[in-house]
Amino acid sequence: MIRLTETVLRDANQSLIATRLPFEKFEPILSEMDKAGYYSCEVWGGATFDVCLRFLNEDPWERLRKIREAMPNTKLQMLLRGQNILGYAHYPDDIVRRFVRASVKNGIDIIRIFDALNDVDNLKVAIEETVKSGAMASGAISYTISPVHTLENYVKLVKEMAAMGVGSICIKDMAGLLTPKNAYDLVSAIKDAVDLPVVMHTHCTTGLAFMTYLKGVEAGADVIDTAISPFSGGTSQPATETLSYTLRELGYDTGLDKEALHKIAAYFKPIRAEYLANGTLNPISLTTDTECLQYQIPGGMLSNLLSQLKMLNVPDKFEEALKETPKVREDMGFPPLVTPTSQLVGNMAVQNVLAGERYKNVSSEIKAYCRGEYGKTPAPINEEVRKKILGDVKPIEGRYAETLPTDTFEKAQEKLGDLAKTEEDVLSYIAFPSVAEKFLTERKAKEENVWTFSIEEVK
């Protein structure tokens, strides 16, 4: 049997329309989605939290509770960036624990936990607390290609995550770089190493995804991430119905209800058309981009590099910056190129090219990275480069999270005063201070207006 995770409410929503689906837009279809027979629905985490507060004027916690209520029979899943929770800053351990507990309390069943560097020290607290809270931790590999990202090293990581108590292993291929052959080899190696379900996650960006899934399934993958057809393809996942159809024909039972999938697709079709018409869904994100296969650099990073150089009025430096990027990545110990390391490496490459001298202009983020604040790098950082960047500053020994203040929660609570009604409000503020404060202030004003209005009525 092979099961499918539906990503339309989180990753597909995020990849194609910048997470702009408000709750009301998908509420009517939730009960049908609940009947479809998915392994799980990815509905929360990633950018959904930030976008709810920043653009949709929605309380992300309330959204989660409402989805939970409408989908009592389906496992709800979220994406968590380990020690960074949902953003890029590093949080102290007690905040990570509180956030995980609150997520489970509000309805999450499966937390997919990843780290940009695959540093298990950034995963372990989140994994431990997820398991303790009674939910399933899915330990994710941030998939990348480099001389140190060997099957052997991936297997080592998988075994470490298994020892931490994860209930499944996810191969998270953010950029669509996982090829059918490599998927077959990697899934086989993981299946040989641990007795855990393997989940595959990829994007259609490079056009490989359908083939990659098929070879992964052949090698024994248990779950694949797909998106209902109107929100599939391009930078999103492969279509749920297509894979379900193909797998069934090949003799795999998916447990999916064809009728339900048909209704879900019919529901999302006009929504896709609407977002295409209003420009939120850019047709460019629906095309196949094979350039990143050649450079082994995620598509988003290539376009960022180019737009950065255009902004600096030196678009002709693109080739040079492109050549510098893998060199910087090697100096930095081959980090997977995913946010935030993709930005760090890309910016550094541009600076090196513009300055005409390598590591002359160095951002505070690169300095923090070299000090070890982001965690252990896959390979050691080039010692000469590190010395040039840090000077006499010593790198951190051990976990950066343990050097952070332990009164973050209390301080935030104090700062918010009566703006925060629940622990969840405080956590929203810790995750996204300015947007959450604005949201909570407006919420309070709204409530007070209602109150003033009723007084006027009495008069």
Ligand code: CO
């Ligand atoms: Co993704």
